[in-house]
Amino acid sequence: MAEVTMTVNGKSVTKSVKGNTLMTDFLRDELRLTGTHVGCDTSQCGACNIHVNGNLVKACTMFAGEADGAEVSTIEGQANADGALNVIQQAFQDHHGLQCGFCTPGMVMAAASLLKENPKPTEAEVRDYLEGNICRCTGYHNIVKAILAASGQDVSGIAAE
Amino acid sequence: MPKDHGIGASPKRREDVRFLTGAGNYTDDINLHGQAYVYFLRSDMAHGKINKVDTEEASQMPGVVRIFTGADFEGVGGLPCGWQVTDKNGDPMKEPAHPVLAQGKVRHVGDPVAAVVAESLEEARTAAEAIELDIEELPAVVDMKAALTDGATKVHDDLSDNLCYDWQFGTDTETTDKAFAEAAHVTTLELVNNRLVANPMEPRVAVGDYSRANDESTLYTTSQNPHVIRLLMGAFVLGIPEHKLRVVAPDVGGGFGTKIFHYAEEAFCTFAARQINRPVKWTASRSEAFMSDAHGRDHVTKIELALDADNNFTAVRTDTYANMGAYLSTFSSSVPTWLHGTLMAGNYKTPAVQVNVKAVFTTTVPVDAYRGAGRPEATFQLERVIDKAARELGADPIALRRQNFITEFPYETPVAVAYDTGDYGATMDKMEELMDIPGFAARRAESEAKGMLRGLGVNCFIEACGIAPSNLVGQLGARAGLYDAATVRVNATGSISVMVGAHSHGQGHETAFPQVVAEMLGIDESMIDIVHGDTSKIPFGMGTYGSRSIAVCGSAMVRATEKIINKAKKIAAHLLEAAETDIELKDGQFSVAGTDKSVAWGDVTLAAYVPHNYPLEDIEPGLEETAFYDPSNFTYPAGAYACEVELDPETGEVTIEKFVSADDFGNVINPMIVEGQVHGGIAQGIGQALLENCAYDENGQLLSASYMDYAMPRADNLPHMANYTVDHSCQTPCTHNPLGVKGCGEAGAIGSPPTVVNAVIDALQSGGHKVEHIDMPVSPSRVWAAMNG
Numbered sequence: 001m002a003e004v005t006m007t008v009n010g011k012s013v014t015k016s017v018k019g020n021t022l023m024t025d026f027l028r029d030e031l032r033l034t035g036t037h038v039g040c041d042t043s044q045c046g047a048c049n050i051h052v053n054g055n056l057v058k059a060c061t062m063f064a065g066e067a068d069g070a071e072v073s074t075i076e077g078q079a080n081a082d083g084a085l086n087v088i089q090q091a092f093q094d095h096h097g098l099q100c101g102f103c104t105p106g107m108v109m110a111a112a113s114l115l116k117e118n119p120k121p122t123e124a125e126v127r128d129y130l131e132g133n134i135c136r137c138t139g140y141h142n143i144v145k146a147i148l149a150a151s152g153q154d155v156s157g158i159a160a161e
Numbered sequence: 162m163p164k165d166h167g168i169g170a171s172p173k174r175r176e177d178v179r180f181l182t183g184a185g186n187y188t189d190d191i192n193l194h195g196q197a198y199v200y201f202l203r204s205d206m207a208h209g210k211i212n213k214v215d216t217e218e219a220s221q222m223p224g225v226v227r228i229f230t231g232a233d234f235e236g237v238g239g240l241p242c243g244w245q246v247t248d249k250n251g252d253p254m255k256e257p258a259h260p261v262l263a264q265g266k267v268r269h270v271g272d273p274v275a276a277v278v279a280e281s282l283e284e285a286r287t288a289a290e291a292i293e294l295d296i297e298e299l300p301a302v303v304d305m306k307a308a309l310t311d312g313a314t315k316v317h318d319d320l321s322d323n324l325c326y327d328w329q330f331g332t333d334t335e336t337t338d339k340a341f342a343e344a345a346h347v348t349t350l351e352l353v354n355n356r357l358v359a360n361p362m363e364p365r366v367a368v369g370d371y372s373r374a375n376d377e378s379t380l381y382t383t384s385q386n387p388h389v390i391r392l393l394m395g396a397f398v399l400g401i402p403e404h405k406l407r408v409v410a411p412d413v414g415g416g417f418g419t420k421i422f423h424y425a426e427e428a429f430c431t432f433a434a435r436q437i438n439r440p441v442k443w444t445a446s447r448s449e450a451f452m453s454d455a456h457g458r459d460h461v462t463k464i465e466l467a468l469d470a471d472n473n474f475t476a477v478r479t480d481t482y483a484n485m486g487a488y489l490s491t492f493s494s495s496v497p498t499w500l501h502g503t504l505m506a507g508n509y510k511t512p513a514v515q516v517n518v519k520a521v522f523t524t525t526v527p528v529d530a531y532r533g534a535g536r537p538e539a540t541f542q543l544e545r546v547i548d549k550a551a552r553e554l555g556a557d558p559i560a561l562r563r564q565n566f567i568t569e570f571p572y573e574t575p576v577a578v579a580y581d582t583g584d585y586g587a588t589m590d591k592m593e594e595l596m597d598i599p600g601f602a603a604r605r606a607e608s609e610a611k612g613m614l615r616g617l618g619v620n621c622f623i624e625a626c627g628i629a630p631s632n633l634v635g636q637l638g639a640r641a642g643l644y645d646a647a648t649v650r651v652n653a654t655g656s657i658s659v660m661v662g663a664h665s666h667g668q669g670h671e672t673a674f675p676q677v678v679a680e681m682l683g684i685d686e687s688m689i690d691i692v693h694g695d696t697s698k699i700p701f702g703m704g705t706y707g708s709r710s711i712a713v714c715g716s717a718m719v720r721a722t723e724k725i726i727n728k729a730k731k732i733a734a735h736l737l738e739a740a741e742t743d744i745e746l747k748d749g750q751f752s753v754a755g756t757d758k759s760v761a762w763g764d765v766t767l768a769a770y771v772p773h774n775y776p777l778e779d780i781e782p783g784l785e786e787t788a789f790y791d792p793s794n795f796t797y798p799a800g801a802y803a804c805e806v807e808l809d810p811e812t813g814e815v816t817i818e819k820f821v822s823a824d825d826f827g828n829v830i831n832p833m834i835v836e837g838q839v840h841g842g843i844a845q846g847i848g849q850a851l852l853e854n855c856a857y858d859e860n861g862q863l864l865s866a867s868y869m870d871y872a873m874p875r876a877d878n879l880p881h882m883a884n885y886t887v888d889h890s891c892q893t894p895c896t897h898n899p900l901g902v903k904g905c906g907e908a909g910a911i912g913s914p915p916t917v918v919n920a921v922i923d924a925l926q927s928g929g930h931k932v933e934h935i936d937m938p939v940s941p942s943r944v945w946a947a948m949n950g
Contacts, residue, residue: 034190035183037414039362040447044868047362075183089181093173096837100667101180102362102414108181123881130876134868136362136415137667139844139909140876141885142837155882 004068008033009077017064023057024048026064027074035075035105039134046133049106050074056113058132075105078112088112088150095155097146099137107133111147120151163832167680168900171833174672176665185412188366188383189444196368196440197226199430200285202275202292203452204267207301207524207861208314211265214275215293222291224284227437229276229429231264237432240423241397242489243389245638246326246498246520254326254520257317259488261398261425261432267296268316268487269525270863271452273425278433278441301861305461305482305521316487316522325485325494325520330502331576332476332513340476340513344467348550353936354538356459356484356855358871359531361666363414364445365454369430373438377405380431384410385420385664386704389641391696393423393491399432403696406431410694413666417845418530419454420666421706422491426453451866456855457531459484460497464542466550467513474565476513477505479542483520486527493529494520499637500535500625500707506574507543508585508621508799509565514575524861530706532845532910533624540622544915548618549933552926558919559598562621563589571896578625580797583825585621587891591823592619592801595886604805604818605927614808615818616924620916622802625795626904627712627895632791644791645714646700649678649721651729651784653770655763657689659721662702663714664693667841668906669834670710676830677715677900681722683748684762700787708904711830712796712895719899720788728784732765735776796895796903800824802912808924813944815851815921819884822912827894827903835905839887842909848874849910850917854938872938 005014008031015030027033027050036059039047048059051073080086085093088111098104107130114121114129121129126144135143149155164170179185216228240259247253258264263272275292279285300314307313308323316323331337341347361383368381378401384390387408394408395401413420426443433441445453460483467476483497502516551558566585573579601617608615628634631642648660659678665671675689692698702714726746733751734741743754752759768775769784805819822839829835852872856864865871879885887909894901914937921939925932925948932947 028190029192033183034187035185037187037363038189038444039364039414040868042447042867042869045362045447075181079182085178085181092181093177096174096833098174098177098180099669099837099841100361100363100415101176101185101412102187104180105183124877127876127879127881134362134873134875136360136417136845136873137841138837139840139842139874140879141840141844141882144876145882 002065004065006067006070006072008072009074019063019065021064023059023062023064023067027059033074033076037102037105039103044134045103046106046110047103049109051109051113056110075108078108091146091150095142095146095149097138097143103133103135107135107143111150114147115151120153123148166686167676168830170676171831172672172676172686174669176669176671187363187412187414188368188381191368191381191411193368193370193440196442197278197280197437198282198285199276199278199433199441199443200282200289201273201426202277202289204263204270204272204274206267206296206298207270208299209267209296210299211263211267211274211296213295216275219277219288219291222284222288224280225288226278226280229262229433231260231262234261237261238398238400240425240428241393242494243491243640244495245640246328246494247638248326249329254494255320256489257320261428270861271526272487276429278437301859302524303857303859303861305484305523308521308523309519316524323522325522328498328518329515331505331515334515337476337478337513337515341465341467341478344475345470346468346554348466348546348553349463350546350549350934351463352542352545352934354458354460354462354541355849355937357457357531357849357853358451358855359417359419359454359457360873361415361417361420364447364450365420365424365426366444367427367430368440368442369434370440371434371438377407378431378435379407379409380427381409381411382427383413383420384408385413385416385666385706387664387694387696388662388701389704390423390427394428394431398428407697410664413664416666417532418457418534418706422455422529447868448866451871452526452863455490455527455529456486457528458538459528460538462542464546466546468550472554472556472561472564474509474511477511477543478515479505479517481518483518484525484528485520485522486525487522488527490527490529493527496530496535501539503576503578504536504539504623504625505543505576507540508567508623510567512575516576525857532842533907534707536624536907537911537914540911541915544620544622545918545934548919548922559589559593559619578795580623581794581896582893583797583799584891584893585799588799588801588823588825589621591888591891592803592821595821595823595888596803596819601805608807614810614924614928616806616808616920616922616927617803618916618918618920618923619801619803620912620919622912623797623799624907624911626708626798626907627792627796628707628709629713629792629795641703643703644789645717646702646787646789647714647718647721648700648785648787649718649725651725651766653767655688655766658692659689659718660692660699661714661718662699662704663710664705668705668710668838669831673711673831673834674715674718677718678722681719681726682762683746708906711900711902712898712904713790713792715900715902716792716898717788717790720790721786724786724788725784728780729765731780732768733760736760736764736768736774793897796827796898798824798826798903798905798908800908800912802916804916804920806917806920806924808921808944810928810948813941813948815939815944817847817880817917820880822887822909823891824889824905824908825891825893826889826905827892828901829889829892830902835889836887838905839909842907843913844874844879845910846913847879847917850914850937850939852878852938
């Protein structure tokens with residue numbers, strides 16, 4: 001067991017963890033931040049995406065100990081200060097970018113990273129960026145639309161129906 | 162101007178807010194005080210005789226609470242099959258025992274042999290490694306045709322062979338043979354409908370709990386139908402009466418069929434919690450899901466189509482081998498029979514249709530319903546053979562289909578079902594318009610100028626949804642009723658809770674169902690909440706599958722709301738001192754016809770619960786009504802799809818350049834949600850056509866047990882927005898349910914696979930490659946082999 005300290009969604013957290021505790025288990029079991037989901041065991045699906053020091057990370061690929069001293073942000077920390085949905089979350093709701101909601105936290109975290117790196121992506125760039133995220137419900141169509149809309153681009157013309 | 166509320170509007174989904182903020186409550190988010198964890202030790206061989214499972218050393222490992230094996234389930238029921246199919250000889254299907262933990266033999270990779278319950282998952286997993294297994298390997302049974310040969314290794318030693326049933330349905334043999342003998346042309350095609358894994362993004366989870374205080378068990382589980390699980394597990398497996406068993410399916414992360422069925426892990430967690438008097442939790446890993454979730458499809462078919470000299474279809478005959486896997490999953494037996502054979506007429510007035518299906522046991526994971534369930538298999542065969550016939554005859558594939566369309570309704574097919582309504586010409590017109598068929602030649606020329614081949618594929622389909630009439634499905638072998646139920650509870654201040662048997666796991670019921678009630682009552686949707694997923698709260702409804710929720714449960718909700726309106730009018734009549742027949746309800750106001758006298762919805766509901774001025778001698782206080790709805794027929798959504806692919810002859814790679822769906826879902830409650838369902842279905846259909854394949858080797862080893870090996874469609878595999886249109890403007894309302902709705906959940910997955918494959922074959926033919934068929938998934942290597950083979 002070792003002590004780790006990190007900032008999670010703006011709050012400082014100190015916990016004792018085992019060396020082999022995955023970040024997903026740390027968030028879900030220790031901090032009860034259950035919005036970070038586990039959809040696979042091969043780092044393919046992206047449901048566990050979080051931000052660590054501003055970078056998009058699949059939480060299943062890192063140990064909690066590796067986040068010692070880091071700034072961590074999860075889906076629970078994405079809404080605006082007043083609790084309202086942020087621009088990306090709101091775009092997902094507006095454009096029906098989610099159905100069962102299980103992959104959604106990972107999609108929102110990936111979208112935030114994309115728009116930070118590339119504030120006005122093309123449709124092809126959005127689709128390419130989402131190669132690490134699997135959604136089984138939406139066919140991605142409305143996720144792509146939501147992300148383009150969140151970037152401030154007009155999607156009404158390009159989206160047929 | 163689109164409506165902004167009620168039926169036909171697209172309000173934003175209210176459930177989204179919790180999912181977008183990480184506040185969803187999925188089963189794995191549930192942790193009970195004092196819970197233990199179970200790890201299942203699963204067979205790594207396809208077939209073997211269990212000589213010994215020695216748990217002695219493992220039992221002494223740190224943290225182990227108890228280890229269970231098949232012996233602990235002697236005297237406990239096995240997992241039941243919910244549908245009895247009768248063989249063409251009149252014999253019942255063979256129904257092997259399916260123990261919760263393997264007894265005597267293991268029959269597929271993933272068959273659970275032992276279950277270790279420990280203080281932590283890590284300790285359970287570590288202890289499982291110390292279990293000594295003595296399993297004598299037996300030959301795997303993988304290929305269906307080989308499984309039926311004399312002397313083939315038997316999956317179940319107590320059965321005479323590996324044939325579950327040999328089923329024949331539709332037109333008699335003499336009539337069918339005569340039609341083929343008299344045909345001017347016969348087209349024959351042999352094809353495979355590839356085995357798939359449903360892969361909802363949330364793996365299955367079960368948490369069993371037990372209260373000694375009142376002898377009650379609770380199961381939290383990832384289910385599409387908690388009441389079905391309660392019935393099956395309580396009555397058939399564990400012998401717990403319904404009033405002592407509660408099943409809760411909270412937020413569920415997708416289902417697609419695979420979360421309909423009652424699984425061993427659910428029964429285990431419920432059983433073990435009673436045994437150790439502690440909650441027991443199981444969370445599947447994704448690789449565990451691949452080897453324990455029921456798979457889908459896996460049919461091998463020969464289809465023949467007979468035509469007369471004028472290109473009229475005169476007969477269809479199919480011969481299918483359907484893989485059941487090692488055991489009969491809950492609804493497995495119904496999929497290749499009643500959910501498949503009954504749709505074999507398609508959209509066409511073919512007078513003779515005969516369907517033959519041999520269901521086969523193999524040493525693979527059980528196969529059951531996956532999005533579409535039987536109907537994608539029927540559509541794929543029929544629409545592929547029609548395409549081949551068109552080419553052989555030099556006919557236009559659209560014209561050939563149109564010529565043979567059913568145009569008068571109701572229409573009774575030779576395969577038992579009666580289509581109530583439809584307009585296949587209208588969806589075809591819409592598809593042709595949106596696809597710009599006349600522009601195809603120019604688009605092909607453009608592709609060819611780049612050195613690419615371009616193909617156009619079209620397809621029509623019909624499905625039977627809203628499963629449905631209990632008296633009919635009972636005759637067909639269903640061991641359950643297939644009605645649904647809703648309770649409308651109006652509260653004193655006028656807000657409403659609607660408890661429904663349907664379960665929402667992505668379909669947006671929490672948003673769409675209130676639209677219906679709000680429209681009927683003329684009140685704001687925000688006053689209405691839907692309650693689902695907990696058998697202790699909802700009436701005994703049968704859940705969500707087969708595109709049935711709005712057609713069956715929605716209809717129950719309409720009936721219950723009608724009862725509410727009738728009673729509320731009586732109360733309003735009393736308050737207004739008028740005759741009940743003069744009371745009108747509009748925009749949430751009850752008024753006396755032809756006067757300015759009215760009372761508001763809230764005044765009436767308050768009077769129902771504070772009955773100071775109330776006709777107590779005539780009606781009871783309170784305002785709560787339940788309705789069970791059992792429809793008189795299935796619903797029959799239909800559509801016309803088209804797709805254009807570009808094929809790189811250098812690599813065999815196929816990309817979808819244009820895709821159009823024109824569906825007839827009858828009336829639509831929430832267009833945004835309906836379109837979302839179609840998008841998802843199309844992605845799964847394109848996935849089946851181009852990417853997905855659940856593969857076993859000859860030893861029964863599962864080769865595709867992770868997302869490294871099983872190709873899930875990703876965002877860049879699907880058509881871009883500018884070249885992709887889903888349309889549902891052709892609407893022929895269902896004639897027999899009160900909403901006129903048909904269901905939209907499965908259409909995309911049914912309509913798209915043959916569309917894509919037809920387009921690929923068209924592209925190859927245009928390049929001079931005489932390729933008649935490529936089995937799905939149409940991967941670059943298969944295309945390459947077909948071109949160069």
